[in-house]
Amino acid sequence: MQGSNSKAFPASARAALDDAVLQSALHNLKSGFPVRRAEVVADLPEFEALRDAGRDIKDHTLANLDAYLELYEERVTASGGQVHWARTAAEACDIVMRICNDAGARTVTKGKSMVAEEIGLNERLDASGIRRVETDLGEYIVQLRGETPSHIIVPAVHVTRQEIGATFREAHDGLDPDRSLDDPRAITDEARERLRADFFAAEVGITGANFLIAESGSSVIVTNEGNGDLTQTLARVHVVVASIEKLVPTAEDAMAILRLLARSATGQEASVYTTVSTGPRRPGDPDGPEAYHVVLVDNGRSALIGTGFQDMLRCIRCAACMNHCPVYGAVGGHAYGWVYPGPMGAVLTPSLIGIDHSSHLPNASTFCGRCEQVCPMRIPLTRMMRNYRAVAHERGLGSRRARLALTLWVLVASRPVLYRWAARAGAAALRVLAFGRGRLRRLPLAAGWTATRDLPTPEAGGTFMSRYRRGQQR
Amino acid sequence: MSTARAEILAGIRKALRRGPLAAAEQAALEDRIRRHDRHIIPERVNRSTGELVELFLAKAGEVATTLEEVDDNAGVAGAIAGYLARENLPARLVAAPAVREFGVDWDTVPTLEVRTGSANRDDGVAVTVGMAGIAETGTLLLVSGADTPTSLNFVPPHGIVLLRRGDIVGSWEDGWDLVRRSPLPRVVNFVTGPSRTGDIEQKIQIGVHGPVRLHVILVG
Numbered sequence: 001m002q003g004s005n006s007k008a009f010p011a012s013a014r015a016a017l018d019d020a021v022l023q024s025a026l027h028n029l030k031s032g033f034p035v036r037r038a039e040v041v042a043d044l045p046e047f048e049a050l051r052d053a054g055r056d057i058k059d060h061t062l063a064n065l066d067a068y069l070e071l072y073e074e075r076v077t078a079s080g081g082q083v084h085w086a087r088t089a090a091e092a093c094d095i096v097m098r099i100c101n102d103a104g105a106r107t108v109t110k111g112k113s114m115v116a117e118e119i120g121l122n123e124r125l126d127a128s129g130i131r132r133v134e135t136d137l138g139e140y141i142v143q144l145r146g147e148t149p150s151h152i153i154v155p156a157v158h159v160t161r162q163e164i165g166a167t168f169r170e171a172h173d174g175l176d177p178d179r180s181l182d183d184p185r186a187i188t189d190e191a192r193e194r195l196r197a198d199f200f201a202a203e204v205g206i207t208g209a210n211f212l213i214a215e216s217g218s219s220v221i222v223t224n225e226g227n228g229d230l231t232q233t234l235a236r237v238h239v240v241v242a243s244i245e246k247l248v249p250t251a252e253d254a255m256a257i258l259r260l261l262a263r264s265a266t267g268q269e270a271s272v273y274t275t276v277s278t279g280p281r282r283p284g285d286p287d288g289p290e291a292y293h294v295v296l297v298d299n300g301r302s303a304l305i306g307t308g309f310q311d312m313l314r315c316i317r318c319a320a321c322m323n324h325c326p327v328y329g330a331v332g333g334h335a336y337g338w339v340y341p342g343p344m345g346a347v348l349t350p351s352l353i354g355i356d357h358s359s360h361l362p363n364a365s366t367f368c369g370r371c372e373q374v375c376p377m378r379i380p381l382t383r384m385m386r387n388y389r390a391v392a393h394e395r396g397l398g399s400r401r402a403r404l405a406l407t408l409w410v411l412v413a414s415r416p417v418l419y420r421w422a423a424r425a426g427a428a429a430l431r432v433l434a435f436g437r438g439r440l441r442r443l444p445l446a447a448g449w450t451a452t453r454d455l456p457t458p459e460a461g462g463t464f465m466s467r468y469r470r471g472q473q474r
Numbered sequence: 475m476s477t478a479r480a481e482i483l484a485g486i487r488k489a490l491r492r493g494p495l496a497a498a499e500q501a502a503l504e505d506r507i508r509r510h511d512r513h514i515i516p517e518r519v520n521r522s523t524g525e526l527v528e529l530f531l532a533k534a535g536e537v538a539t540t541l542e543e544v545d546d547n548a549g550v551a552g553a554i555a556g557y558l559a560r561e562n563l564p565a566r567l568v569a570a571p572a573v574r575e576f577g578v579d580w581d582t583v584p585t586l587e588v589r590t591g592s593a594n595r596d597d598g599v600a601v602t603v604g605m606a607g608i609a610e611t612g613t614l615l616l617v618s619g620a621d622t623p624t625s626l627n628f629v630p631p632h633g634i635v636l637l638r639r640g641d642i643v644g645s646w647e648d649g650w651d652l653v654r655r656s657p658l659p660r661v662v663n664f665v666t667g668p669s670r671t672g673d674i675e676q677k678i679q680i681g682v683h684g685p686v687r688l689h690v691i692l693v694g
Contacts, residue, residue, distance in 0.1 A: 025675070028675055028676050029676065032672075032676045033676070044516060045516075045517065046514045046516050046517065049514050050513070050514055053513040053514055057513070063490065064495065064499075064503055065486050065490075066483045066486045066487050066490070066494065066495075067494075067495045067499075067500055067503055068503065069482075069483065069486075070483070071503070071504070071507070079658075085478040085479040085482055086478060087478045087481055087482060091478060135683065136673070137671050137673040137674070137682060137683075138671075138673035141673070154672060154673055154676065155673070156673055156674075157676075160675065161674050161675050164674060184674035184675065184677045184679050185679055187674055188671060188674065188679045188681070188682055191682075192681075192682060192683055195683065196595060197595070199683075200595050214507065215507045215510065216658050218658070224669065224670050224671060224672075224682075225669050225670070225671050225673075225682040225683045225684065226628050226669040226682060226683040226684020226685070227682070227683040227684075229624075229627070229628045229663070229684065230628050230629070230683055230684070233624050233625055233628060233661075234625065234629075244482070244486075249503070249506055249507050250506075250507055250510040251510065251650050252510050252511060252512050252513060252647055252650070253513070255513075255646045255647055255650070256513035256514065258646070259516070266672065268537075268666075269533075269611045269666075270537075270611040270613055270664070270666040271666065272537070272665065272666050272667050272668070272669055272670055272684070273663065273664070273665060273666075273669070273684065274663075274664040274666075275661060275662070275663050275664070276661070276662040276664075277660065277661050278658055278659075278660055278661075279660060280660070281660065282618075282659075282660050284619070284620035285618060285619065285620065285623075285660060286591060286592040286620065286623040286625075287592040287593075287618075287623045287624055287625045288618060288624060288660055288661065296482075298482045298485070302482060302485040302486045302489055303485065303489065304489075305486060305489035305490060306489040306490060306491065307489075
């Protein structure tokens with residue numbers, strides 16, 4: 001798959017663990033979002049019931065997705081907008097490029113959109129010579145640094161403020177080179193000042209969508225900075241790029257899920273701006289875009305419907321799973337090698353680009369289950385990662401050593417007599433090795449485990465099965 | 475293009491192991507849309523009108539919206555002038571045409587320079603009118619239209635919103651019911667505080683691309 005580096009996960013993860021700057025940036029994440037999320041969830045007694053409602057709304061929509069998409073299209077058209085259908089990433093980019101060219105675009109402003117990253121729209125725009133301006137502060141930082149986002153809602157989470165200051169000093173000419181950029185306030189003010197002109201200059205503004213509403217043919221964006229709204233209000237042409245599973249039937253359906261989204265994402269009760277947009281500027285409207293386009297992207301999603309991975313299409317991209325994931329917290333987003341990191345990425349990436357290109361990702365989990373505990377849409381992330389591990393094994397992916405170990409394990413675990421004998425022998429051997437101290441500081445073949453902790457050894461008195469038998473006889 | 479549309483829809487139907495929906499099933503979906511049933515509404519909005527105003531003020535305050543109350547239309551112009559003076563801002567603003575519904579007499583503040591219309595790049599202060607205040611989260615409901623340009627909600631660094639006390643409702647759905655009374659406007663903005671970001675080391679900064687300050691004048 002073009003642009004994917006997921007195959008390098010083990011090496012990238014090792015490098016990330018040794019990156020002191022990254023580790024300090026990730027530390028901020030772990031102490032911030034999970035705490036704030038827990039506070040606002042505790043303030044809403046209905047949260048658990050809303051999770052059920054959110055799951056049911058998306059399941060209902062997916063079971064009728066064809067019909068709702070047709071209704072949605074009909075209503076976009078009725079409001080003066082235009083819907084474009086894209087089977088693949090390339091098709092979606094072609095459509096956006098055509099709209100930009102027809103509009104004579106020289107500058108394009110962009111709100112944050114993960115699906116735009118997924119389809120490689122940034123590269124296409126840059127190759128065409130159109131000036132692309134990312135307007136979300138995190139995306140803007142990442143763009144100036146020539147990087148990709150490492151988190152789906154805080155794209156520059158891996159960058160420290162000192163690095164951002166240096167990046168701004170280099171990129172923003174015409175300013176006092178000795179100005180202070182030490183604190184987040186100064187950096188934010190400079191970005192605000194710098195992007196003002198671009199919002200007004202852009203011929204085309206591109207945004208994603210958090211929801212599409214079939215009832216009215218509307219797109220909904222949820223932001224905190226106001227950049228998405230400036231992007232879609234001030235440009236002559238507004239292009240919404242959205243994947244097909246963003247659809248919900250009604251505004252009430254969207255509102256139920258909105259109560260989950262902001263709390264799960266940033267620990268806010270509501271994001272600052274939730275904007276429902278329907279079609280282009282109306283007669284008498286003093287502002288707003290003259291044209292409104294929606295590019296509906298499939299790119300492998302319809303093929304997930306009816307499979308064991310359909311539940312992934314409920315994902316609302318809140319990032320709670322990665323904010324609570326010990327593996328993401330240790331290695332950051334770039335190690336995952338493609339657009340979507342963390343537990344949701346470990347499932348979505350194989351679903352979209354194929355397990356052959358991403359067989360390491362389902363292994364990037366301790367199966368502690370925190371991701372599932374916090375997923376507002378109740379997506380069974382660990383079950384799906386486990387299923388992908390099975391698929392990867394069946395296809396002969398993964399290292400020879402791991403496959404050999406698994407084959408041996410199956411050989412033993414599926415033969416009760418052999419397994420019990422091996423368990424007895426293993427327990428006895430560990431006890432002998434421990435010289436009665438009850439723990440081992442080193443164990444051959446398990447140095448990775450014992451490097452940072454002791455291994456407790458089994459107590460005397462036999463295995464579970466032998467004790468169970470003795471109990472039955474009494 | 476139409477090929478892509480047909481193929482995507484066919485692909486979904488194949489995955490769902492069925493053809494296009496039967497007429498009765500299609501009608502059921504359209505009926506679900508027509509009913510637009512509510513899901514769970516937070517208990518916190520089940521309270522009297524007076525208490526909803528209290529909740530709105532508290533919740534808006536939590537998200538760094540500043541608030542001031544005036545008794546009637548006559549107090550609005552003075553409140554705006556007072557805000558500009560307190561913030562050390564030039565006596566200049568751009569106002570939504572809808573502000574006239576509040577009968578604001580700009581002549582009572584002769585030094586104030588008022589332009590009516592949508593926002594320009596160098597406007598410093600906007601005054602517009604909210605359709606409703608949502609107590610659940612301290613959110614303002616703003617709609618686009620000839621009299622309420624959307625750019626006023628986002629371009630100037632200082633946003634002042636006039637809101638009638640009687641227009642404070644409980645839940646987001648209560649707000650949307652007000653929107654449903656007329657044809658859906660091009661844009662409906664739910665605004666919960668001034669713009670903010672946590673993109674730099676997750677340290678919250680108030681005031682990014684949207685307004686740096688959001689001030690509500692509650693009338694009545």
